[in-house]
Amino acid sequence: MEHYNVFLVICSILIAIISSYAALLIVKSMTQTDRTVIKRLSLVFGSVIFGSGIWCMHFVAMLALHTGFEVSYDPLLLILSIVFAALSSSTAFILLSRPSVSNRQLIYCALFISAGILSMHYVGMEAMEMNAMIEYNPLLVFLSGMIAIVTSFAALKIFIYFSRQSESSLTGPMISAVIMGIAIAGMHYTGMASATFTQHEAHSMTLNGTGLRQDVLGYLIVIIMFIILSFVFVVLFFEQKIRQTNRNYSISDKIYRSLIYSANDAVITADQSGKILSWNRAAERIFGYQKEEALNQPLTLIMPDRYAEAHQQGMKRYAETAQKVVIDQTVELEGQHKNGHIFPIELSLSSIKDHHQQFFTGIIRDITDRVKQQKKIEELVYKDPLTHLPNRRMLLEELDRILNDLDQAHAEVAVAFIDMDRFKQINDIYGHETGDELLKLMAKRINHLTDSKDLFGRQSGDEFIIISPDCSPYQMSVKVNKMIEAFQDSFLINQTEIFISPSIGISLFPKDGTTAAELIKQADMAMYKAKELGRNQFQFYTKALNEEVLHKLKVEYGLRNAILNHELEIYYQPLVYIHTNQVKGVEALLRWNSPELGFVSPGDFIPLAEENQQIIPIGEWVLENACIQFMKWANEGHIIDHMSVNISAVQFQQPDFAEMVGSVLHKTGMPPSKLVLEVTETVIQDVNHSLPTLNRLKDMGVKLSLDDFGTGYSSLQYLKDFPLSILKIDMSFIRSLLSDKRNQIVVNMIINMAEELNMEVVAEGVETENQRAYLANRNSLYYQGYLYSPPVSNQELVRLLERGRISN
Numbered sequence: 001m002e003h004y005n006v007f008l009v010i011c012s013i014l015i016a017i018i019s020s021y022a023a024l025l026i027v028k029s030m031t032q033t034d035r036t037v038i039k040r041l042s043l044v045f046g047s048v049i050f051g052s053g054i055w056c057m058h059f060v061a062m063l064a065l066h067t068g069f070e071v072s073y074d075p076l077l078l079i080l081s082i083v084f085a086a087l088s089s090s091t092a093f094i095l096l097s098r099p100s101v102s103n104r105q106l107i108y109c110a111l112f113i114s115a116g117i118l119s120m121h122y123v124g125m126e127a128m129e130m131n132a133m134i135e136y137n138p139l140l141v142f143l144s145g146m147i148a149i150v151t152s153f154a155a156l157k158i159f160i161y162f163s164r165q166s167e168s169s170l171t172g173p174m175i176s177a178v179i180m181g182i183a184i185a186g187m188h189y190t191g192m193a194s195a196t197f198t199q200h201e202a203h204s205m206t207l208n209g210t211g212l213r214q215d216v217l218g219y220l221i222v223i224i225m226f227i228i229l230s231f232v233f234v235v236l237f238f239e240q241k242i243r244q245t246n247r248n249y250s251i252s253d254k255i256y257r258s259l260i261y262s263a264n265d266a267v268i269t270a271d272q273s274g275k276i277l278s279w280n281r282a283a284e285r286i287f288g289y290q291k292e293e294a295l296n297q298p299l300t301l302i303m304p305d306r307y308a309e310a311h312q313q314g315m316k317r318y319a320e321t322a323q324k325v326v327i328d329q330t331v332e333l334e335g336q337h338k339n340g341h342i343f344p345i346e347l348s349l350s351s352i353k354d355h356h357q358q359f360f361t362g363i364i365r366d367i368t369d370r371v372k373q374q375k376k377i378e379e380l381v382y383k384d385p386l387t388h389l390p391n392r393r394m395l396l397e398e399l400d401r402i403l404n405d406l407d408q409a410h411a412e413v414a415v416a417f418i419d420m421d422r423f424k425q426i427n428d429i430y431g432h433e434t435g436d437e438l439l440k441l442m443a444k445r446i447n448h449l450t451d452s453k454d455l456f457g458r459q460s461g462d463e464f465i466i467i468s469p470d471c472s473p474y475q476m477s478v479k480v481n482k483m484i485e486a487f488q489d490s491f492l493i494n495q496t497e498i499f500i501s502p503s504i505g506i507s508l509f510p511k512d513g514t515t516a517a518e519l520i521k522q523a524d525m526a527m528y529k530a531k532e533l534g535r536n537q538f539q540f541y542t543k544a545l546n547e548e549v550l551h552k553l554k555v556e557y558g559l560r561n562a563i564l565n566h567e568l569e570i571y572y573q574p575l576v577y578i579h580t581n582q583v584k585g586v587e588a589l590l591r592w593n594s595p596e597l598g599f600v601s602p603g604d605f606i607p608l609a610e611e612n613q614q615i616i617p618i619g620e621w622v623l624e625n626a627c628i629q630f631m632k633w634a635n636e637g638h639i640i641d642h643m644s645v646n647i648s649a650v651q652f653q654q655p656d657f658a659e660m661v662g663s664v665l666h667k668t669g670m671p672p673s674k675l676v677l678e679v680t681e682t683v684i685q686d687v688n689h690s691l692p693t694l695n696r697l698k699d700m701g702v703k704l705s706l707d708d709f710g711t712g713y714s715s716l717q718y719l720k721d722f723p724l725s726i727l728k729i730d731m732s733f734i735r736s737l738l739s740d741k742r743n744q745i746v747v748n749m750i751i752n753m754a755e756e757l758n759m760e761v762v763a764e765g766v767e768t769e770n771q772r773a774y775l776a777n778r779n780s781l782y783y784q785g786y787l788y789s790p791p792v793s794n795q796e797l798v799r800l801l802e803r804g805r806i807s808n
Contacts (some may be wrong), residue, residue, distance in 0.1 A: 005063070006494040008438050012061040012188070015789040017181030019057070020155070021173055061188050062124070077127035101160055102718050110153035117148045117184055121191050132197040140194030142530075144187045151183030152246045157686075265365045272358035274299045274311070275289075284407055286366050288338030304336045307693045327351050335364065356552045386436055387443040397500030398455055399516035403509065413469050413509035414476040417523035418446070418483075420462040421501045428686075434493055438500070441491050449483050465520065473508060473540065480504045480538045487536075501536035503527055512541045546644050556608050564806030565623060568592050570625055571791035574800065575644065575762060578772060578781045581788065583801065585676065586642040587625035590618070609652045618658060619651040627670035629794060638801045644676040644705060647681045665700070672701030676726060680707050685723060691722065698723035709750065719757055727754045731765025731785075736772055751778050 051062060070516045092112040115640045121144075125134060159176035232396050237483050260267045266283035270276050276673040279294040287294070287302045294301065301310045327349055335345040346365040379385075382394035390398070402413060420442065439462060446464060455467040469474060483502060490497045505526025513519040522541040528549075532537040539545075562568050572586040592600045609615040630643040651657060665672055677697065684690040684706075694704060705726035706719075719727075729750055733743050747763075755778075766772050766785035775781055789800060 008060055008063055009189075012057045013181055013185045015060060016057040016184040016552060017177050017570035019185070020180035021177030026530075040207075053498070057184055057188065061185075061192070062128070072129045073124075074127040075127060077123055081123040084114040084119035088112045088119065092116075106153060106156050106160065109156050111148050113152045113156075113180075114145065114148035114183075114187075117152075117187050118145055118191075121188055121676065125191070125195065126327050134197050135196045137194040137196070140190055144190035144194060147190055148187040150185055151179055152184060155179035155183060218245050219231065265363050267361065268299075268503050269359060269361045269365055270299050272360075276301070277359070283364070284762065286337075286364065287335065290338060302335050304334050305334065325373065332367065335366075343368045343396060384458040387440055387458050389443055389447075389464075390455060392457070392459050395455065395457045395459065395467065395518045396520070401465050402467065403514065403516065406469075406509075411470065411509070413467065413473055413519075414465040414471040414473070415507045415509070415519040415523045416468070416476065416538075417459070417505045417507075417520065417527045418464040418466070418482055418528050418786065419504075419531070421503055421531070423462040425499065426500065427500060428499070430496065434496070434498075437493050438491055438498060441493070442487075442500070445486055446483055449479065449486060451479075459520075465523070473506075476506055476508075476536070479759050480506065484536060484538065502714075503530040503535050505530055505541065506538060507541040522546070552604075552608060554597060555605050556612060558597060558600075559592070559605055559609060559614055562592055562594070565619065567594055568621070569793070570622060570629070572629075572791055572797045573784055573786050573791040574789050575782050575798070576788045578763075578778075578783050584782055585640055585642040585644060586797065587646075587678070587784065587791075588629075589646075590622050592792070606648070610648055613650065615650050616654065617650045619648055620664070623661070624664045624668060627664055627668035627675065630674065631669055633798070633801075636798075638798065640801075642674050642676045642703065643670075644678050646678045647683060649680070652679065652683045652690065652693065658693050658700070661697060661702065662700055665702075673703070674707050676703040678705040678707040678728070681709075687721075694723055708764075719753070719759075724759060726760045726762060728762045728764055734765045734771055734785075735767075735774075736775060744774075747775075751781065755779070 007222045052360040067169060089112070092109040095101065095109050095112075097315045101109075103714060128134070155176040158179065159173060260278075260280050260587065263280060263282050266286045267278070268276060268283055270277040276294050276297050276299060279291045281287075284290055289297075289301070300311060303311060330346060330348045332344060332346055334342050336342050344367050346367045349359050349360060349364075350364040353359075353763070364445045382391060383389070384391045399413075399415070406413065416796065423435065423438075439458075442462075443456075443458065443464065446466075447456050450466060451468070453469055457465055466479075468479070471479075484504070487501050490499045492498075505523045505528070507513060507519045507522035507526060509519055525545055528544050530537050533539065558567075569591050571589045571591050574583045575585040575587060575588060576582065578583055579583075579604050590602060590606070592602075592605055594600055606615065609618055626643050626645050630640070633640060654660070661675075666672070667673065678695075684694065697704060703725040704723060705728060706722075706724050707728050708730045709727050729747060732745050733750075736743050737747060751761050761778075761781050763771075763775055763781065763783040764776070764785065766783040766787045768787060771785075773789055775783060792800070
């Protein structure tokens with residue numbers, strides 16, 4: 001009588017569940033990888049495990065059945081049963097590994113799996129060799145098939161559902177494996193129930209000696225189960241690794257996509273043909289194209305036309321030679337917005353290769369703001385803020401660069417240093433705003449006269465420089481002469497017509513210097529020489545000019561220590577009544593006898609002292625010592641009417657000049673009425689400043705003398721309004737007094753005018769008796785000159801006074 005071994009029945013069910021679970025895990029891993037090799041290996045392993053599991057379950061279940069007959073198995077049919085199960089399951093797994101599986105496809109999968117289970121069972125039953133016949137109940141056979149199909153469909157449906165809910169969850173495969181195991185076991189035991197074993201009559205059937213006995217089959221099943229369990233553990237291990245890798249990959253991919261999408265820079269991917277494959281949000285903002293507009297379009301969509309051809313050639317060259325021109329580098333280019341606007345960009349380009357396909361990824365940054373800031377910085381560093389011309393720094397750097405690039409044996413470079421004549425006066429008279437406007441107009445006028453190869457810039461203040469490469473002395477002469485002629489036309493500013501002229505100095509490379517600093521310095525010297533020679537002209541630098549400048553520098557340096565080293569001294573020239581040759585007063589004259597330079601002419605060192613403001617302390621020293629000496633003479637009994645001291649324009653412009661004079665008078669005890677301050681027309685021409693100062697001095701009791709009258713732009717307004725006591729006729733009129741009738745007329749007119757204004761008159765530079773005799777025809781006239789005495793030291797003047805010299 002037939003009965004079952006319960007333990008083996010349970011083992012058969014567990015085998016079905018375990019093999020189904022392993023196979024479904026493999027299918028799940030197939031859906032989570034894109035690698036073809038892994039998919040194929042998973043398909044093979046899954047099919048082998050599932051087929052082997054069904055086979056083992058079937059024959060363990062057969063071992064659990066006690067029929068009372070001796071049973072063996074046909075090997076060929078056993079192998080066919082495994083092959084049928086593996087092929088049908090592999091077909092089902094192929095369908096399940098697709099990204100999306102419909103219900104119809106699930107039905108196909110269930111049919112294939114059911115076919116594998118059924119073929120395994122009934123082919124396995126056919127493989128049994130025993131002294132009995134098997135008859136089947138068709139209804140139960142049909143029922144076994146339906147159980148296999150329905151439960152397989154349910155198991156696969158659950159598997160697909162849980163896989164969609166969570167790729168990492170093991171719940172779906174576990175439940176599906178249990179149902180699939182039930183499907184296999186249910187089908188088997190229903191199929192067994194449909195079979196009836198009828199014993200053959202004695203000796204009616206002989207067993208095939210080649211069949212496998214049940215004990216041998218048992219060992220085979222144990223081996224196969226060991227292999228299945230090994231596969232299960234291996235699958236579980238690798239499935240966990242794959243799941244973790246896929247999880248990491250998924251997280252990394254999401255992070256990458258999030259970063260790319262939210263990046264401030266455009267990230268664009270293109271294939272080797274230049275077709276755009278990816279386009280992030282920053283790309284939409286930077287270039288104006290929406291993602292849908294840009295995808296599958298050529299990269300030339302965002303390039304200016306002038307870059308398109310170079311881009312095509314570069315892509316072709318890279319495809320043919322793999323030559324990296326901009327790959328893995330950061331370069332500055334230009335991009336084109338959807339509206340046609342072209343703007344600067346920074347591009348970092350990389351490339352990857354996949355399956356013989358080349359892909360390029362570019363990170364693009366809009367650097368419009370950075371370029372603007374860079375230009376602003378360059379403007380601040382290299383451009384003059386007023387005229388927007390190159391400034392001193394840029395001029396020096398460019399000149400150095402030009403000189404470094406030249407062949408010194410054959411090249412010529414000219415440097416012109418331009419300074420505007422009397423520009424300070426324009427600032428003082430019209431204000432600095434007008435001065436700034438004039439500078440801009442002057443810069444434009446000069447710039448129009450330069451060549452395209454010239455570099456024209458502003459050195460500082462009203463100084464400009466022109467650098468002319470490949471320019472001969474003659475060509476430079478023609479150029480600057482045109483500039484001087486151009487300044488004959490006035491400048492109109494706020495309805496005011498202003499005239500100004502330039503003084504220009506020129507140096508030449510390599511004759512006058514080989515560095516930028518040398519050439520500019522030499523041109524500057526030549527410019528000052530042009531000013532000395534009368535302004536409104538140009539001068540070339542010469543070695544003699546350099547020697548002159550060096551001498552001036554020595555004078556200037558020595559003058560700084562002249563007072564401390566007691567090198568300065570005061571000489572005195574008598575002022576004599578023209579009729580009696582009696583000394584009325586003396587004029588204090590500064591002299592400098594340098595141990596290094598020897599006797600230095602006042603015409604050399606006084607202008608330098610005025611230029612560097614040294615005349616202020618020197619002038620105060622002269623005034624104080626002249627007053628001290630005057631008081632000494634008085635105490636010694638030498639009676640002199642007054643002491644005359646020359647006042648520099650720089651001294652007179654000091655706000656505290658009158659206070660300084662009062663302080664010296666108080667300190668030395670000098671009576672104010674005995675002091676005569678001699679000023680020139682240049683000193684007092686600024687009426688608004690000079691008149692109040694002159695009145696304060698007059699109120700103090702100091703007498704004022706107008707020196708060198710007639711040599712400047714004399715104005716009768718000075719004589720009428722200024723509190724002057726003495727008028728001094730310049731020696732230039734006296735020198736040619738007897739030979740030039742017109743000079744006589746001028747001198748007579750000056751004397752008549754002074755007498756009418758009740759002013760004393762002093763004739764300077766009387767050197768001959770005939771000059772004195774001519775002047776003696778007038779009253780109230782005094783003279784100075786070598787006829788009586790040149791400027792002498794204190795001791796010599798005392799000797800003159802003591803001898804009481806009256807006539808020459």
